[in-house]
Amino acid sequence: MSRTERRRPPTIHDVAREAGVSRGTVSRVLNGGHNVSPAALEAVNAAIRRTGYVVNRHARSLITGRSDSVGFLLTEPQERFFEDPNFNVLLSGCTQALAAHDIPLLLMIAGDESERRRITRYITAGHVDGVLLVSSHSGNPVAERLEEAGVPVVACGEPLGQGGRVAYVAADERGGAHRMVRHLVATGRRRVAMITGPLDTPGGVQRLAGYREELAASGLPADESLVAEGDYSRSSGEAAMTALLERAPGLDAVFVASDLMAQGALAALERAGRRVPEDVAVGGFDDSPAALATLPPLTTIRQPWDRISAEMVRLLLARIAGDEPAGVILPTELVRRESA
Amino acid sequence: MSRTERRRPPTIHDVAREAGVSRGTVSRVLNGGHNVSPAALEAVNAAIRRTGYVVNRHARSLITGRSDSVGFLLTEPQERFFEDPNFNVLLSGCTQALAAHDIPLLLMIAGDESERRRITRYITAGHVDGVLLVSSHSGNPVAERLEEAGVPVVACGEPLGQGGRVAYVAADERGGAHRMVRHLVATGRRRVAMITGPLDTPGGVQRLAGYREELAASGLPADESLVAEGDYSRSSGEAAMTALLERAPGLDAVFVASDLMAQGALAALERAGRRVPEDVAVGGFDDSPAALATLPPLTTIRQPWDRISAEMVRLLLARIAGDEPAGVILPTELVRRESA
DNA sequence: CTGAAAGCGCTTACAG
DNA sequence: CTGAAAGCGCTTACAG
Numbered sequence: 074m075s076r077t078e079r080r081r082p083p084t085i086h087d088v089a090r091e092a093g094v095s096r097g098t099v100s101r102v103l104n105g106g107h108n109v110s111p112a113a114l115e116a117v118n119a120a121i122r123r124t125g126y127v128v129n130r131h132a133r134s135l136i137t138g139r140s141d142s143v144g145f146l147l148t149e150p151q152e153r154f155f156e157d158p159n160f161n162v163l164l165s166g167c168t169q170a171l172a173a174h175d176i177p178l179l180l181m182i183a184g185d186e187s188e189r190r191r192i193t194r195y196i197t198a199g200h201v202d203g204v205l206l207v208s209s210h211s212g213n214p215v216a217e218r219l220e221e222a223g224v225p226v227v228a229c230g231e232p233l234g235q236g237g238r239v240a241y242v243a244a245d246e247r248g249g250a251h252r253m254v255r256h257l258v259a260t261g262r263r264r265v266a267m268i269t270g271p272l273d274t275p276g277g278v279q280r281l282a283g284y285r286e287e288l289a290a291s292g293l294p295a296d297e298s299l300v301a302e303g304d305y306s307r308s309s310g311e312a313a314m315t316a317l318l319e320r321a322p323g324l325d326a327v328f329v330a331s332d333l334m335a336q337g338a339l340a341a342l343e344r345a346g347r348r349v350p351e352d353v354a355v356g357g358f359d360d361s362p363a364a365l366a367t368l369p370p371l372t373t374i375r376q377p378w379d380r381i382s383a384e385m386v387r388l389l390l391a392r393i394a395g396d397e398p399a400g401v402i403l404p405t406e407l408v409r410r411e412s413a
Numbered sequence: 414m415s416r417t418e419r420r421r422p423p424t425i426h427d428v429a430r431e432a433g434v435s436r437g438t439v440s441r442v443l444n445g446g447h448n449v450s451p452a453a454l455e456a457v458n459a460a461i462r463r464t465g466y467v468v469n470r471h472a473r474s475l476i477t478g479r480s481d482s483v484g485f486l487l488t489e490p491q492e493r494f495f496e497d498p499n500f501n502v503l504l505s506g507c508t509q510a511l512a513a514h515d516i517p518l519l520l521m522i523a524g525d526e527s528e529r530r531r532i533t534r535y536i537t538a539g540h541v542d543g544v545l546l547v548s549s550h551s552g553n554p555v556a557e558r559l560e561e562a563g564v565p566v567v568a569c570g571e572p573l574g575q576g577g578r579v580a581y582v583a584a585d586e587r588g589g590a591h592r593m594v595r596h597l598v599a600t601g602r603r604r605v606a607m608i609t610g611p612l613d614t615p616g617g618v619q620r621l622a623g624y625r626e627e628l629a630a631s632g633l634p635a636d637e638s639l640v641a642e643g644d645y646s647r648s649s650g651e652a653a654m655t656a657l658l659e660r661a662p663g664l665d666a667v668f669v670a671s672d673l674m675a676q677g678a679l680a681a682l683e684r685a686g687r688r689v690p691e692d693v694a695v696g697g698f699d700d701s702p703a704a705l706a707t708l709p710p711l712t713t714i715r716q717p718w719d720r721i722s723a724e725m726v727r728l729l730l731a732r733i734a735g736d737e738p739a740g741v742i743l744p745t746e747l748v749r750r751e752s753a
Numbered sequence: 754c755t756g757a758a759a760g761c762g763c764t765t766a767c768a769g
Numbered sequence: 770c771t772g773a774a775a776g777c778g779c780t781t782a783c784a785g
Contacts, residue, residue, distance in 0.1 A: 424779085425778065425780095436778090436779080436780095437780080437781080440780055441780090441781095443779090443780090444781095468778090468779080469778050471779090472777070472778035474779090475779070475780095476780050476781080
């Protein structure tokens with residue numbers, strides 16, 4: 074027990090004594106300063122400074138019933154999280170946006186159903202005022218479960234088949250796909266293939282839809298042999314590209330639904346002896362750090378992750394304050410580099 | 414205010430009534446079940462199940478003075494965090510190891526000095542029982558500040574110049590460097606260059622020391638023109654490799670202190686028309702996902718991130734329980750792939 | 754082994 | 770505008 078003794082921190086009582094007012098008045102100052110005379114306000118603020126007082130959140134939460142904290146819940150299998158740089162940007166952005174409101178972020182990872190149950194229980198017990206949910210796979214019931222229990226949720230990406238019951242923030246996936254395919258076609262490509270994301274995710278579905286729409290708009294024929302499905306991982310992109318090359322050797326461009334998969338596709342193309350962009354133009358999606366790590370650097374669709382995290386936090390705080398759920402769609406943008 | 418009403422969750426009082434015992438007895442069951450008769454124990458447990466009771470942590474913390482939560486504090490500038498997959502593995506591993514103890518992890522990011530002050534204040538106010546610190550740069554005073562305030566800290570990586578005051582977990586950096594250089598030399602390389610990490614970090618310093626020691630042990634001459642410093646980023650690896658090629662065109666191998674920098678080095682070598690591994694063997698460090706994303710896949714030194722996170726959590730919980738600080742060094746291992 | 758009671762540090766009507 | 774007081778849901782000596 075030789076560990077440094079932690080001194081008992083000053084309480085509202087110490088501040089009250091120091092300022093010569095009651096504890097109620099100190100509390101009022103702490104909670105917005107309404108109904109407090111200027112003189113008292115100043116005395117209390119000075120006392121807070123002198124004593125180094127910091128509110129005890131446990132005591133406050135006990136009475137308010139709020140925890141003044143927010144959960145960041147990841148229900149993807151871990152591997153995805155490890156590999157995808159987007160998660161970092163999102164997580165970090167949310168942490169900082171919350172920090173500006175002095176709200177701590179609790180990180181929660183639920184890889185399997187038993188962890189999901191444990192965490193749901195923890196959350197619905199009121200340990201957190203709301204949840205930022207990252208889990209684009211449909212058929213994942215946590216969002217509804219939490220909302221039913223009265224815990225506000227904001228999802229990253231549009232939840233599939235949930236009829237507007239849960240709030241979300243998403244990039245304009247479909248518009249992004251339009252932009253990329255338009256660019257590919259505008260630069261003279263005529264056999265444009267696509268590697269999609271998992272088709273049980275909104276990103277998977279909508280980027281594919283945008284691809285098809287833009288192809289049709291360009292008067293190019295639809296050809297299902299030009300479409301292969303991946304799971305957003307690097308290796309799945311490599312496998313899909315290999316399959317496409319086999320099925321449709323004449324392809325001259327490929328729109329890949331994530332930069333990470335595009336990295337894999339690039340490897341497959343190199344192995345097959347196809348030059349990029351001379352023989353095959355490659356377009357990615359995300360504008361993640363991976364897009365700069367490839368050779369050649371990737372032409373891609375930028376998702377505004379910084380704005381996405383900021384909007385998620387804004388929406389969640391609004392929901393916690395009582396607002397109705399809302400969906401926010403943020404624009405994407407084409408980033409031209411060397412691969413297409 | 415049409416938001417779903419959150420029902421008031423059951424309290425210890427409801428459980429007591431349901432079980433026909435006093436609240437004190439319920440509390441004893443909750444806290445280990447000492448001094449409770451088997452009959453009472455069973456009645457309480459049944460009542461807990463029936464009511465769906467979950468302890469209110471705020472009330473508990475208010476009286477125990479513990480928060481039963483832990484902070485994960487990142488003091489690196491954000492960019493590093495985004496780019497480095499190791500952070501993910503570490504963060505995720507710590508989250509899960511803590512979850513096994515039912516302890517939530519609060520993510521904290523302190524990019525600049527003002528954020529550092531805000532977060533230090535938050536932590537020392539007792540909102541967290543201990544801190545997992547990721548910040549290998551020396552001259553970063555947060556670890557000492559926190560320990561002085563009585564908050565246990567466990568650092569990732571050996572803190573430079575802190576005389577054993579703060580607990581840490583690290584990989585055997587020096588041994589890893591030995592292993593890699595030995596491998597390079599054993600496969601016939603004679604002009605082995607090195608791209609180091611930042612030399613104000615333990616990883617930077619120790620991997621370089623290991624390189625020099627092993628070169629000497631192999632009877633190869635020390636040549637300072639063969640050493641260039643990077644900052645662990647991809648682009649710095651590319652720049653360093655370009656500089657090395659200029660200074661020492663005759664090099665036939667390079668030991669790069671991180672996989673990410675190795676990725677950059679590979680790009681520089683390709684640009685310079687050097688084949689890997691035929692002309693230049695490249696060895697990385699980390700065995701991060703980046704090592705598999707390169708062409709050719711990277712021979713590297715595996716850091717046991719899963720064990721590192723588990724040990725950090727173990728050590729922190731021990732410190733919180735009163736143990737003295739300790740340093741733990743975990744072994745590294747050579748992973749042979751195609752680049753060397 | 755068990756219950757009654759005090760008290761952790763706050764907030765919030767309630768009087769004035 | 771301000772103070773006195775109740776009470777949030779727990780834990781922990783203290784008696785028995």
